[in-house]
Amino acid sequence: MSSNKVRVAVRVRPFSKRGKAEMDLDTQNVVEMADNQTILHSPASTVDKPQQSSRRSQKTFAFDHCFDSSEPGSARFASQETVFSSLGKDILDNAFEGYNACIFAYGQTGSGKSYTMMGGHDSRGLIPRLCDTLFDRVADRSDPGLTHKVEVSYMEIYNEKVHDLLDPRGGKQSLKVREHNLLGPYVDGLSVLAVSSGQDIERLIVEGNKSRTVAATNMNSESSRSHAVFTVIVTQVSWPSTAGSRRTGDAELSLSAVTLN
Ligand code: ADP
Numbered sequence: 001m002s003s004n005k006v007r008v009a010v011r012v013r014p015f016s017k018r019g020k021a022e023m024d025l026d027t028q029n030v031v032e033m034a035d036n037q038t039i040l041h042s043p044a045s046t047v048d049k050p051q052q053s054s055r056r057s058q059k060t061f062a063f064d065h066c067f068d069s070s071e072p073g074s075a076r077f078a079s080q081e082t083v084f085s086s087l088g089k090d091i092l093d094n095a096f097e098g099y100n101a102c103i104f105a106y107g108q109t110g111s112g113k114s115y116t117m118m119g120g121h122d123s124r125g126l127i128p129r130l131c132d133t134l135f136d137r138v139a140d141r142s143d144p145g146l147t148h149k150v151e152v153s154y155m156e157i158y159n160e161k162v163h164d165l166l167d168p169r170g171g172k173q174s175l176k177v178r179e180h181n182l183l184g185p186y187v188d189g190l191s192v193l194a195v196s197s198g199q200d201i202e203r204l205i206v207e208g209n210k211s212r213t214v215a216a217t218n219m220n221s222e223s224s225r226s227h228a229v230f231t232v233i234v235t236q237v238s239w240p241s242t243a244g245s246r247r248t249g250d251a252e253l254s255l256s257a258v259t260l261n
């Protein structure tokens with residue numbers, strides 16, 4: 001496991017074509033990224049003319065990863081694949097070692113959380129890529145003594161109420177959050193569905209998204225009150241190599257992805 005338990009990454013998305021202010025021809029990008037540093041220039045200076053920005057007018061911040069996705073096609077452009085290979089692969093490595101992992105996406109409405117976590121058809125985000133790779137790795141583990149069970153749950157927190165997005169009965173009743181004395185907080189009655197492929201998971205995500213209070217692209221005040229938590233639970237069971245049927249040990253780990261809105 002990497003020595004850092006918490007890693008922080010920032011991502012800059014391209015200017016939005018919808019945002020009127022962002023389309024303005026005078027709009028300048030004031031964020032510059034170099035390796036793991038993010039440099040904010042004061043709007044008076046520009047990234048194009050960094051020599052004009054004095055030390056006083058710029059601020060530098062360091063993160064574990066800085067993803068510059070502001071200009072598609074530029075040499076430093078960070079694609080969905082870049083984000084996945086920098087963050088997703090390590091998370092899976094740790095998960096198979098038995099560690100729980102959580103990816104938490106935070107940012108203003110319209111800043112690109114859903115795009116980064118879920119993405120679109122041609123630009124799949126972290127969650128679908130994680131799920132595919134998870135099943136690839138399960139398939140690669142040819143050890144006959146190991147079996148894997150993969151289950152998912154998907155919930156929405158809206159106005160402080162928890163809704164099950166995968167409830168087979170549909171409905172919108174809210175669920176209670178309870179505290180287990182060993183396992184900590186959990187959502188009582190949340191559906192946990194078994195899946196056997198990345199496509200299974202994507203199908204459930206699509207179904208679950210239909211139940212969300214506000215569709216992901218609908219940028220309005222409602223959407224900022226809606227948060228989604230998608231959890232993948234992988235249970236790894238090892239059997240004795242002699243033909244016994246007793247379970248010798250198992251490890252359960254969960255991979256959650258939280259996206260605010
Ligand atoms: P949020 O979930 O944070 O409210 P979205 O993910 O819906 O924001 O992003 C807002 C808009 O910006 C969407 O149209 C999305 O497709 C676009 N977008 C966000 N990030 C990127 C990116 N890295 N590259 C291209 N388009 C992006």
Ligand code: MG
Nearest residue numbers: 113114216261
């Ligand atoms: Mg969103």
